[in-house]
Amino acid sequence: MQNIDEILRSHKLTHEDYEHIQKILGREPNLLEIGIFSAMWSEHCSYKSSKKYLNGFPTKAPWVIQGPGENAGVIDIGDGMAAVFKMESHNHPSFIEPYQGAATGVGGILRDVFTMGARPVANLNALRFGNVTNDDEISRHQRYLVRGVVAGIGDYGNCMGVPTVGGETFFDEAYNGNILVNAFTLGTCKSDEIFYGRAEGIGNPVIYVGSKTGRDGLGGAVMSSDSFTEESKSLRPTVQVGDPFTEKLLLEACLELFKHDYIVGIQDMGAAGLTSSSFEMAGRSGSGMRMDLDKVPAREENMTPYEFMLSESQERMLICAKKGYEEKIIEIFEKWDLDVAVVGEVTDTGNMELFWHGEKVADIPIDPITEEAPVLDRPVKRPAYLDEIRDVTIDDFPEVGNEQAFDKLFSSLEVVNKAWVYEQYDSMVQTNTVKAPGAMDASVVRVKENKKAIAMSSDCNPRYCYIDPRGGAAAAVMESGRNVAMSGATPLAITDCLN
Structure with a gap:
C-alpha cells in the first residue's frame, strides 16, 4: 500500500481509528478493508458525534410498530394499516451538484420507505439556501443551487408518480457555504406485512x-x-x-x-x-x-x-x-x-x-464494525454570541412605521408566495391529496384502504434555533404539531432530520 498517513487522510481516519481496526482484525488491514471501515465509521453512517444524544429520544408508544434502527419508522394507523415514514438529508451532494444531489436524495428516501413494504404516497421537503438577492458571485451561485435542487426534487418525484404535498423553503446568508436539502417520504402498507x-x-x-x-x-x-x-x-x-x-x-x-x-x-x-x-x-x-x-x-x-x-x-x-x-x-x-x-x-x-x-x-x-464504531464525546462550548444577545430588547432597535414594517415583512423571502417552488412538483398524482402545497397548516393525504387520512408537516425556524437552540427546537416540534392538529389530526410520531 501507499504511505499509510496518506491513506488514512484520504479516508478521514485517525491513527487511533487505525489502531482500533488492527485490534479488531488482529492484523494489518488491506486497502479494501480500510475503505469499508472508513465508510461504516463515517459520521454519515455511524452517527458517532450525535448517537449519545439521539439515544435520549422517546421512541416507544402503543402505536409504534418500528422505531429507530430500521430503514424507516412505522406506526399503526388502525384497521390493519400502517404508515411508514422517514426524513433524511442530502446536503453535501446537493451543494456540489444540485440537480443530482437533490434528485438522489428523493430517490434514497423513497427506497427506505418501500424497502419496508410500503407504497410511497407522499413526499415533503425542507430546504435551506443562502442569500439569493444580491448581484454578487455568492448570490448567483445560490440561485443556481435553488434552480437545480428544486428541479431535481420535482423531476425525481414526478417520474416516480409520488406527489410532493408540502414543505418549506428558507433563505439566510448562514447557508451560503452549506445548503440543506431534506427529503421526507410517507408510505402505507398492511400492518402485518412489514419487511x-x-x-x-x-x-x-x-x-x-x-x-x-x-x-x-x-x-x-x-x-x-x-x-x-x-x-x-x-x-x-x-x-x-x-x-x-x-x-x-x-x-x-x-x-x-x-x-x-x-x-x-x-x-x-x-x-x-x-x-x-x-x-x-x-x-x-x-x-x-x-x-x-x-x-x-x-x-x-x-x-x-x-x-x-x-x-x-x-x-x-x-x-x-x-x-x-x-x-x-x-x-x-x-x-x-x-x-x-x-x-x-x-x-x-x-x-x-x-x-x-x-x-x-x-x-x-x-459485530465490531457495526457496534464498535467510535462514539465521540466532542467538547461543548456555549457560543459567545448567545451572551452578547442575552440582554437585547426591542428598545435596542430603531423605530419603524407601520408602512415600512409591512413593506419589509411582505418583501421577505420567508413570507413571499412559494408557488414558484411547489408548482414544479406534481402534488395531485395518485389522486389522494386532500390538502396540497399552498394550503394552510399540514398537508393531508387520504388512505383509501381505511377511509382515513394522514396529516404531515415539516417546520422549523432556524433563527429561533440560532438564538436559543433548545427553545428553537421545541418551537419546531410545537409548530409542526399545531399544524397537524389544526388539520383535524392527532399527532402520533416525529421523524427528525437534525443538520
Missing part, C-alpha cells in the same frame, strides 16, 4: 437487484461527513447519479415480490452502497455473510472490489432470500427488466468474507 433489513438463516442466498454498479458516488458517505468550501468542485464524482424510471421499476418489482413468502429481509443500498447494506443486514441478525464481488452486475469495465463495495450507484437493493426461491425472485426482477444476481449467502462465521474470482480479498468481523 425488515435482516439476513439470517445459514445458507440462505443473498441476491442483488436493481441497477448495475458503476463508479458514481465512490466515497459518498465519507464526503457527506466532511466539511468543504465552494471550491469543492473536484468532489462531483462522489455525487450519485439518479434514474427515476429505473427506481419506478424497482418499486413495482419489490411490491410484487412482497406479495410472496420468498424473502427473509431486504435492504436499500444507500450511503456506502453494498458495504452498508450487507453489514447492516448481517449485523442486525448476528449472522455472517459471504459475497462474491465478481458476480455483482457491473456498469463499467475493470472495476475493483474496492469500487464494488463503496460505489453509491442508485436504485439498488440487497435481498436475503429463503433458500429454494432464488429462481422465483429472479423471474420477478427480470420481468421488470432489472438486473438480478445471486452474489452470496448467509454464514455462521460472524464475519463478512469477500471474494474476487475465488480469492478472499477481505475478512472482517461484522
Whole structure:
C-alpha cells in the first residue's frame, strides 16, 4: 500500500481509528478493508458525534410498530394499516451538484420507505439556501443551487408518480457555504406485512437487484461527513447519479415480490452502497455473510472490489432470500427488466468474507464494525454570541412605521408566495391529496384502504434555533404539531432530520 498517513487522510481516519481496526482484525488491514471501515465509521453512517444524544429520544408508544434502527419508522394507523415514514438529508451532494444531489436524495428516501413494504404516497421537503438577492458571485451561485435542487426534487418525484404535498423553503446568508436539502417520504402498507433489513438463516442466498454498479458516488458517505468550501468542485464524482424510471421499476418489482413468502429481509443500498447494506443486514441478525464481488452486475469495465463495495450507484437493493426461491425472485426482477444476481449467502462465521474470482480479498468481523464504531464525546462550548444577545430588547432597535414594517415583512423571502417552488412538483398524482402545497397548516393525504387520512408537516425556524437552540427546537416540534392538529389530526410520531 501507499504511505499509510496518506491513506488514512484520504479516508478521514485517525491513527487511533487505525489502531482500533488492527485490534479488531488482529492484523494489518488491506486497502479494501480500510475503505469499508472508513465508510461504516463515517459520521454519515455511524452517527458517532450525535448517537449519545439521539439515544435520549422517546421512541416507544402503543402505536409504534418500528422505531429507530430500521430503514424507516412505522406506526399503526388502525384497521390493519400502517404508515411508514422517514426524513433524511442530502446536503453535501446537493451543494456540489444540485440537480443530482437533490434528485438522489428523493430517490434514497423513497427506497427506505418501500424497502419496508410500503407504497410511497407522499413526499415533503425542507430546504435551506443562502442569500439569493444580491448581484454578487455568492448570490448567483445560490440561485443556481435553488434552480437545480428544486428541479431535481420535482423531476425525481414526478417520474416516480409520488406527489410532493408540502414543505418549506428558507433563505439566510448562514447557508451560503452549506445548503440543506431534506427529503421526507410517507408510505402505507398492511400492518402485518412489514419487511425488515435482516439476513439470517445459514445458507440462505443473498441476491442483488436493481441497477448495475458503476463508479458514481465512490466515497459518498465519507464526503457527506466532511466539511468543504465552494471550491469543492473536484468532489462531483462522489455525487450519485439518479434514474427515476429505473427506481419506478424497482418499486413495482419489490411490491410484487412482497406479495410472496420468498424473502427473509431486504435492504436499500444507500450511503456506502453494498458495504452498508450487507453489514447492516448481517449485523442486525448476528449472522455472517459471504459475497462474491465478481458476480455483482457491473456498469463499467475493470472495476475493483474496492469500487464494488463503496460505489453509491442508485436504485439498488440487497435481498436475503429463503433458500429454494432464488429462481422465483429472479423471474420477478427480470420481468421488470432489472438486473438480478445471486452474489452470496448467509454464514455462521460472524464475519463478512469477500471474494474476487475465488480469492478472499477481505475478512472482517461484522459485530465490531457495526457496534464498535467510535462514539465521540466532542467538547461543548456555549457560543459567545448567545451572551452578547442575552440582554437585547426591542428598545435596542430603531423605530419603524407601520408602512415600512409591512413593506419589509411582505418583501421577505420567508413570507413571499412559494408557488414558484411547489408548482414544479406534481402534488395531485395518485389522486389522494386532500390538502396540497399552498394550503394552510399540514398537508393531508387520504388512505383509501381505511377511509382515513394522514396529516404531515415539516417546520422549523432556524433563527429561533440560532438564538436559543433548545427553545428553537421545541418551537419546531410545537409548530409542526399545531399544524397537524389544526388539520383535524392527532399527532402520533416525529421523524427528525437534525443538520
